[in-house]
Amino acid sequence: MKSPAKRMLSQAQKNFGMYETAARIAAQDPSADIIHLEVGRPSFDTPLHIKEAAKTALDKGIVHYGELNGTFALRDALAQRYRELNRIDVSADEILVTNGVTQAAFSALMTLIDEGDEVIVLDPFYPQHNSKIELLGGKVVTVKLDQARGFSLDAQALDEAVSPATKMIILVNPSNPTGVMYSQKDLLAIRDIAIKHDLYVLSDEVYEFNIYDDNKHISIASLPDMRERTITISAFTKGYAMDGWRIGYAAAPLHFISEMLKVTLNESTHPCIFAQEGAIAAVSGSQDCVKEMVADDKLRRDLIVSRLNAMPGVTCNTPQATIYAFPDFSAWGIESSKLAQDIVEHTHVAVESGCFYGNAGKGHLRICFGSEPYERLEEALDRMEAYLQSLELPLQATATN
Numbered sequence: 001m002k003s004p005a006k007r008m009l010s011q012a013q014k015n016f017g018m019y020e021t022a023a024r025i026a027a028q029d030p031s032a033d034i035i036h037l038e039v040g041r042p043s044f045d046t047p048l049h050i051k052e053a054a055k056t057a058l059d060k061g062i063v064h065y066g067e068l069n070g071t072f073a074l075r076d077a078l079a080q081r082y083r084e085l086n087r088i089d090v091s092a093d094e095i096l097v098t099n100g101v102t103q104a105a106f107s108a109l110m111t112l113i114d115e116g117d118e119v120i121v122l123d124p125f126y127p128q129h130n131s132k133i134e135l136l137g138g139k140v141v142t143v144k145l146d147q148a149r150g151f152s153l154d155a156q157a158l159d160e161a162v163s164p165a166t167k168m169i170i171l172v173n174p175s176n177p178t179g180v181m182y183s184q185k186d187l188l189a190i191r192d193i194a195i196k197h198d199l200y201v202l203s204d205e206v207y208e209f210n211i212y213d214d215n216k217h218i219s220i221a222s223l224p225d226m227r228e229r230t231i232t233i234s235a236f237t238k239g240y241a242m243d244g245w246r247i248g249y250a251a252a253p254l255h256f257i258s259e260m261l262k263v264t265l266n267e268s269t270h271p272c273i274f275a276q277e278g279a280i281a282a283v284s285g286s287q288d289c290v291k292e293m294v295a296d297d298k299l300r301r302d303l304i305v306s307r308l309n310a311m312p313g314v315t316c317n318t319p320q321a322t323i324y325a326f327p328d329f330s331a332w333g334i335e336s337s338k339l340a341q342d343i344v345e346h347t348h349v350a351v352e353s354g355c356f357y358g359n360a361g362k363g364h365l366r367i368c369f370g371s372e373p374y375e376r377l378e379e380a381l382d383r384m385e386a387y388l389q390s391l392e393l394p395l396q397a398t399a400t401n
């Protein structure tokens with residue numbers, strides 16, 4: 001059995017994906033004009049009133065240690081929003097402020113997962129959750145989403161995947177990489193399975209603000225009898241363009257939060273105190289900035305979906321949420337990590353291989369449309385289209401996965 005640190009090292013190697021290749025190309029040729037569509041980083045600057053609040057905090061000398069679970073003002077504002085928007089009945093004490101969703105996920109998993117426990121993830125998945133499970137000595141059990149029905153839940157497959165060792169289901173809703181939002185029907189099916197087998201649910205809702213059209217986000221913890229078994233995690237990362245601020249949070253019954261706090265305080269004491277002041281401005285101030293960013297992302301989403309669908313051998317569903325498109329290139333018959341590699345080598349457009357997100361991602365690429373301005377995205381699509389046209393390969397009639 002490897003020590004946790006060694007397990008972490010072997011997992012960490014898996015976690016860089018195509019970013020590493022793009023970095024190598026840039027190091028070899030500093031003049032290479034690389035367009036980064038592989039990293040899920042918002043293209044916007046953090047809204048001004050949020051930055052001003054953090055600056056004011058610094059000027060006022062809010063630079064010392066604070067409450068271990070996060071400032072009361074931030075927890076209170078988040079609890080209020082959870083009650084009003086997500087319909088999850090939590091108090092300020094049932095919120096834990098963390099260093100991003102990453103730390104919220106890690107502390108939840110460390111609290112609930114022991115060596116040998118099984119955790120079910122829906123495939124395609126967000127790989128960083130899996131590496132945490134493995135780091136803790138847990139076992140990742142994948143359940144394929146139904147690609148033919150737009151990567152929606154196969155409830156029977158989920159039910160059948162539960163074993164006596166299963167402890168938890170991880171839900172990423174809205175989903176990175178597919179951009180799908182789980183329907184109420186899907187969430188009710190997950191609820192029924194969680195209750196039937198007495199499982200916890202870790203619900204990663206970091207994209208809950210990056211939602212397009214008239215789609216409505218549903219938190220699974222708001223469904224009857226789910227509050228008690230669900231840890232909901234989210235962050236300012238994607239919705240407020242605050243990925244570098246490292247402010248996330250968890251909402252869960254007090255007994256979970258108290259255990260998770262033991263993890264976070266030993267890891268990092270608490271998140272940056274003046275960054276939390278910025279976060280208060282984000283949650284309490286006008287939400288127009290979020291609407292504006294989503295409107296801008298939507299233009300890029302519409303561009304990428306129409307351009308990809310016009311390319312030979314490519315089909316792309318319209319993402320309901322997130323900043324990712326997950327097009328199917330399987331008609332080209334090229335294994336997706338090779339295709340992503342070929343694209344970055346030949347076009348200097350970095351995209352992620354669908355396989356990075358599990359077996360169900362075979363034949364797909366994940367392309368972040370929210371990380372570069374509209375014109376750069378157009379340029380990236382032009383380069384990809386020209387590259388595909390240069391391939392003298394027959395298209396296959398059926399998908400490979």
Ligand SMILES: Cc1ncc(COP(=O)(O)O)c(C=O)c1O
Pocket residue numbers: 040099100101102103126172176204206235236237243247248
């Ligand atoms: C589904 C999902 N969860 C968590 C994270 C990490 O969030 P944070 O930067 O707040 O730790 C990401 C980042 O891309 C993500 O896509």
